[in-house]
Amino acid sequence: MPPAKAVPMFSPELRRGLGRLLALALLLTAGLVAAAPAQAAANLVPNPGLETVDGNGFPTCWERSGHGDNTFTMGVTNDARSGTKAMRVSITRLVSGDRKAMMLENAECAPRVTPGRQYDLSVYYKSTTAANAVTLFRHDTALGWQYWMDPATLPATSTWQQKVVRTPPIPANTDQITWGVSIYALGTLTTDDYSMVDASAPAPTPSGCTDAAGCTKGKWQVMPYQSTVRGIHAVMLHNGKVLLVAGSGNDPNAFAAGTFKTAVYDPATGAFTNVATPVDLFCAGHVQLRDGRVLVMGGNKDYPTADGKVGYKGLKNSYIFDPATNKYTRTNDMLVGHWYPSATVLGNGDVLSLGGLGEDSTGSTTTDYFKASEGRWLRQDETKQTWAWWGLYPAMVLMQDGRLFYTGSHTFGVGLPGSGASIYNYGNGTITDVPGLQRKDERDQSMSVLLPPAQAQRVWTVGGGNGDAGATAHRLTDLVDLKAASPRYQAGPLIPQGTLTGGAPQTGDQGKMYVSLVLLPDGTVFETGGALHNRADPVFEASIFDPQTNKFRTGMATDPVPRTYHSSAFLLPDGRVMAVGDNPGNGSFDTRISIYSPPYLFKGARPAIQTVASTNWAYGSTQRITVNSAVTRASLIRPAAVTHSSDPNQRFVELPMTVRNTNTIDLNVTSNPNLAPPGWYMLFVHNASGVPSTAKWVKLG
Amino acid sequence: MSRWYGALTTWLRARSRRQRYGIVAVAVALLLGLGGLVVAGGSETDILWFDGRPVAAPADEPEQELGGATEPERESGQRQPAGAVEPPPPYVQPFAEQPGAKPRAPLPSPTAGVEIEEGTDGCDHAYGDRDVCVPWEFPAGVTDKCGWLRERGFGPLKITGGRDRHGLDRNGDGTACGDGD
Numbered sequence: 003m004p005p006a007k008a009v010p011m012f013s014p015e016l017r018r019g020l021g022r023l024l025a026l027a028l029l030l031t032a033g034l035v036a037a038a039p040a041q042a043a044a045n046l047v048p049n050p051g052l053e054t055v056d057g058n059g060f061p062t063c064w065e066r067s068g069h070g071d072n073t074f075t076m077g078v079t080n081d082a083r084s085g086t087k088a089m090r091v092s093i094t095r096l097v098s099g100d101r102k103a104m105m106l107e108n109a110e111c112a113p114r115v116t117p118g119r120q121y122d123l124s125v126y127y128k129s130t131t132a133a134n135a136v137t138l139f140r141h142d143t144a145l146g147w148q149y150w151m152d153p154a155t156l157p158a159t160s161t162w163q164q165k166v167v168r169t170p171p172i173p174a175n176t177d178q179i180t181w182g183v184s185i186y187a188l189g190t191l192t193t194d195d196y197s198m199v200d201a202s203a204p205a206p207t208p209s210g211c212t213d214a215a216g217c218t219k220g221k222w223q224v225m226p227y228q229s230t231v232r233g234i235h236a237v238m239l240h241n242g243k244v245l246l247v248a249g250s251g252n253d254p255n256a257f258a259a260g261t262f263k264t265a266v267y268d269p270a271t272g273a274f275t276n277v278a279t280p281v282d283l284f285c286a287g288h289v290q291l292r293d294g295r296v297l298v299m300g301g302n303k304d305y306p307t308a309d310g311k312v313g314y315k316g317l318k319n320s321y322i323f324d325p326a327t328n329k330y331t332r333t334n335d336m337l338v339g340h341w342y343p344s345a346t347v348l349g350n351g352d353v354l355s356l357g358g359l360g361e362d363s364t365g366s367t368t369t370d371y372f373k374a375s376e377g378r379w380l381r382q383d384e385t386k387q388t389w390a391w392w393g394l395y396p397a398m399v400l401m402q403d404g405r406l407f408y409t410g411s412h413t414f415g416v417g418l419p420g421s422g423a424s425i426y427n428y429g430n431g432t433i434t435d436v437p438g439l440q441r442k443d444e445r446d447q448s449m450s451v452l453l454p455p456a457q458a459q460r461v462w463t464v465g466g467g468n469g470d471a472g473a474t475a476h477r478l479t480d481l482v483d484l485k486a487a488s489p490r491y492q493a494g495p496l497i498p499q500g501t502l503t504g505g506a507p508q509t510g511d512q513g514k515m516y517v518s519l520v521l522l523p524d525g526t527v528f529e530t531g532g533a534l535h536n537r538a539d540p541v542f543e544a545s546i547f548d549p550q551t552n553k554f555r556t557g558m559a560t561d562p563v564p565r566t567y568h569s570s571a572f573l574l575p576d577g578r579v580m581a582v583g584d585n586p587g588n589g590s591f592d593t594r595i596s597i598y599s600p601p602y603l604f605k606g607a608r609p610a611i612q613t614v615a616s617t618n619w620a621y622g623s624t625q626r627i628t629v630n631s632a633v634t635r636a637s638l639i640r641p642a643a644v645t646h647s648s649d650p651n652q653r654f655v656e657l658p659m660t661v662r663n664t665n666t667i668d669l670n671v672t673s674n675p676n677l678a679p680p681g682w683y684m685l686f687v688h689n690a691s692g693v694p695s696t697a698k699w700v701k702l703g
Numbered sequence: 704m705s706r707w708y709g710a711l712t713t714w715l716r717a718r719s720r721r722q723r724y725g726i727v728a729v730a731v732a733l734l735l736g737l738g739g740l741v742v743a744g745g746s747e748t749d750i751l752w753f754d755g756r757p758v759a760a761p762a763d764e765p766e767q768e769l770g771g772a773t774e775p776e777r778e779s780g781q782r783q784p785a786g787a788v789e790p791p792p793p794y795v796q797p798f799a800e801q802p803g804a805k806p807r808a809p810l811p812s813p814t815a816g817v818e819i820e821e822g823t824d825g826c827d828h829a830y831g832d833r834d835v836c837v838p839w840e841f842p843a844g845v846t847d848k849c850g851w852l853r854e855r856g857f858g859p860l861k862i863t864g865g866r867d868r869h870g871l872d873r874n875g876d877g878t879a880c881g882d883g884d
Contacts, residue, residue: 069797099797132791149798155791186794254833305833308864310821338816349793364816389810391817403795414823420807425799432806446825459798469825472840485798536825537836538855587826587836588856622791674793 043199046113046121047105050196052078053085061089061103063111067182070099081192083126083162088194091185100186102137103193107147112178115140117171119202120634122661123153123181124166124195131189132158132622135673136167141178149485151457153658154670155622156183162194167670168201168659170455170635173550201661216604219559220544228593230274231263233582234284234568238641239325240294240682240699242575243268245277247298249284252568252585254305257282266328269574269597277328281319287345287395288643289353289651291374292680292703296323296643298330299355299370300340306363313363316341320372320379334378336370337385342394342413343370345643346650349404349675351375351703354428357392357412365391369428388431393418395648397450398426401484402459402676409450409463410439410480410491413646416470417443423463423482423491438491440478444468446536447515447567449647453549454525455637455656456677459484460549464529465497467515469536477513481552498556500543502534503564514541516647518571520579521639521654523686523694524602525549528558528579531565537587540564546600561596572642572649575684575697577603602693609633609687609695612665619702622673624660627687627698632664634690638683638702653678657685671702678702829864830871830879831857837869837879849880859884 052061059078060066066076073095082088089103105111115121123136134156142148154167169179181198185191211217232251239245244267250257262284264277286301303315316339321330340358343366347353353372360366367389371380392398397411410423421435422442439445448466452459461482467475479494497517499508514532522528530544544558561581565571568585578599584592615626627636636657642649655678660668667687672678680703688694822839830837837852837860845851848869852860859881862872871879878884 100794133794134791135794149796152794155794157791184794187792252834306821306824306828308828308833309866310827310829310864313819313821313823359819360816362816363819365819366816367810367813387812389813390807394823402798405799414825415819416823424807425801431809434801434804434806470820470822470839472825472838472842474842485796487799488801488804489799535842536838538838586855587838588852588858589832589834589836590856620790621793672794673791674795676793676795 046198046200047196048111048113051082051085052087052089052194055087061087063106064089064103065106066101067104068099068101068184071097072099072101074101076101076103079192083194085194088192090190090192092190093185093188096188100184102182102184104137104139104182105180107139107141107180109178112141112180113198115172115176115179117174117176119172119200121169121172121179122166122199122201123169124164124197125183125193126162126164126195127156127183127191127193128159128162129156129185129189129191130158130160131185131187131191133185133187133189134191135184135186136165136181137184138169138179138181140173140176143175143177150179151455151656151658152184152672153656154660155673158189166660168661170656170658210606211604212606213604215559216599217601219557220598220600220603222559222561223597223599224562225272225595225597227272227595229265229267229582229595230276231265232568232585232591232593233570233595234585235286235288235645236570236572236582237288237290237296237643238572238574239266239296240290240641240701241325242270243325244580245296245323245325246582247279247283247286247288249279249282249286249302251284251591257302257305264330266325269580275328277323278330280321280330280332281317283321285314285316285341287340287343287355287358288645289345289347290641290643290681291322291347291353292351294325294682294701296325297345297353297372298323299336299345299372300343300358302341303339303361314341314359315339315361315363316343316359316366318361322377333372336379337382338366338368338370340366340370342646344392344396344398344648344650346398346400346406347679347681348400349679351680354398354406356398357396358394365393367391386428386431388426388433390433391418395646397648397650399450399452399461399650400676400679401425402674404429404676407436407461407484409461409650410442410445411448411450411463411466411648412445413447413648414469415446416468425489436482436489436491438482439463439480440491440493441466441476444473444476447647449517449519450650451519451521451527452653453527454521454654456653457656457672458549462494462519462527462547462549463491464519465514465517465532467536472536474511475513475515475532475534476511494552495554497529498543498545498554500541500560502539502541508534508541508543514543516566516569518565518569518581518647520571520573521652522546522573522579522600522602523577523637523639523684523697524688524692525635525637525654528571528598528600529554530558530561530571530579530598531569531581533564533566537567537585540566540584559598561598563592563594563596568646570642570644570647571598572644573639573684575699577686577694577696602688602691605691605693607631608693609689611685611687611695611698614685614698614700617698617700619671619700621671621675621703623671624668625671625700626666626668627685628665629667629687629695630665632689633667633687633695635659636667636669636685636687638678638685638700639697640678640681640683651679655683675703827864827868829866829868830862831860832863835860837871841869849884852880
């Protein structure tokens, strides 16, 4: 057998081939290494791994922070995720407050930021309690360091977990932020390996306006049909339809005939469905309950006598309207009658109702409390009374700690006690004035809103007049920051002026009452409608207010239909604004419907929410959605329940995002029900151009 | 290309089965490593780096905390998944505590509601039907009240309340702002 041909270990060909393979592998590796830095922006957190400590053994650029009555330890542990050090905070006794390690608020340590950009905050942690939250502060170049928000809640975990959350766009006038992780229950929290990177996508290519006028001013459309009822009360239902309640519709003849009306309007089809209306729900209060049904309370027991001896009388009836059946079901009665009552849903889903006129036409000083879990109004001996007189449709905004802020906005009346605004603590029955509201006795049919986002706890009160005195409506607006230790209204920008009937421009101090404020899904506020005098002289003016800058964008398109007394405007789930009603002093009523398309609807393709993993959301959870294109912000907007320029439950709740990739996003839901009371909400996202999606409906709590 | 490929094939055939398995194992390991690097490069929005250190950090060694308990857990290196979790308590901030502010004095239980003066809705309902709103007080500077009303769509108004506060029925025929007024 001939010997086998010897095969050299490395022939020239083999050496050449292996060399080529090696060169290719080196090139690939070099390319990947070179490409990596382009993806990984710099970590903006100094001493992110807590490895560098000062003379006291505490990490440099970090500080002990927190508040309240508690006992705690805070310091470095060697139970680190990487390196040799991590931060450990333990609370061993807690009456109130929290503890957290925060980045130092100084020029060297606090990460620098650029307004408008967004940053991904990342931290590794483990905790024995579910009561952990990322807490964010910002440095306002004018106001100094400010609490910003708690963008994420961190569940308990015994193993290292990473939490990433993206800041909302950095507000104007902000040059630095600090953040940390708070623990606010008994337990131990360990954190390590912080990072913060600029996550802003490149500025979008301007898509160009699809309509030059629409792009700058928006556009109104007056529908080719009219409402079948006088839309004095409007409630956005979670099935996308609108409940329009007239009752007798401020028509004494209808009242005498027992003709009371309600209709459900479908904006998608223009169809109206009549609803049997049990009593005169004209002048009632209303708010959505946790399950989306609508609680209606009070109403009109009788009109005033012509000789003036007896005024309007309030019903103490109450009903629940069910959108599934389009029927009212009576509850037990309230303690007293309420004509023009407030209705504020609380963090536990219960409802407080205050003010209005009673069955004998005197002012109601009785607090009525609806216990949602039992579906009934509480008895006298179950409620806490202050016997305070709150006036008519007092705007009572739920604060983040469960107290109510009376904004000073109301309907009718004059000479209420105090400074015109106050904080009401139902739990202990105290009322404490909040100063600073300008012309407190000329806030008849002004409007107040909790500005976006609800986490900012800022309220804006706009315009108003005084029907008793026949005052000319003014241009004043007032802003109050309820985060302040001692909140105080500060003067805001003047309402832009428009034109009166016939086109005459407003002059001097002329402003408006009956104004409508609508929170838009891009985080701004649409201001529209109104009149110069009591049930007379409509003002044609609309603007958009930016709560980031506290400035108006003036010159928005104006509703061709006068919108004065008994008018309302509110957000539809498709991002448009619907306006109804007008009831001037001559007794006529305009039943036309106008719908406004804001400028953002003329600025290119809209992002779309493609899927929502769950429509039942828990507080403090993260909720996954998918979208079809890049978005910068997500929010929950509570659907309207508005009448007489009063919708104190209207709110825009920020949903900080954890961005998995362009299309998959986890939304961080607040743990605090007072920031977003339970119920159905419209979920929106918008892109870097401020163009919003249409809403998906989700049920919170 | 074909020559060095052929040489590589010939060279591999000359290796024992054991050697071939070893070579394949090394090649697979290299490919997997390269693939992992590509995947770990991730999408542009993923955060997969940290302070120059790899995400897959060394295992966390259980150590005694300074005065604390031993935690033998090892890191998962994972982000929290979306979905339902144990509900946390509400996180409430200590805002608007109004230090030094004095609450209003408590009020006694009233024996009756608050008296409301006529005209609180800004209307004098003594004129016309009760859905008509002749101002309780006309705006400042209005001298021709009937003219002001006519400009705003009011017709003649029957005086229904037995009084004429504004003097709109000059001829006393029971109709305000009618002919002759």
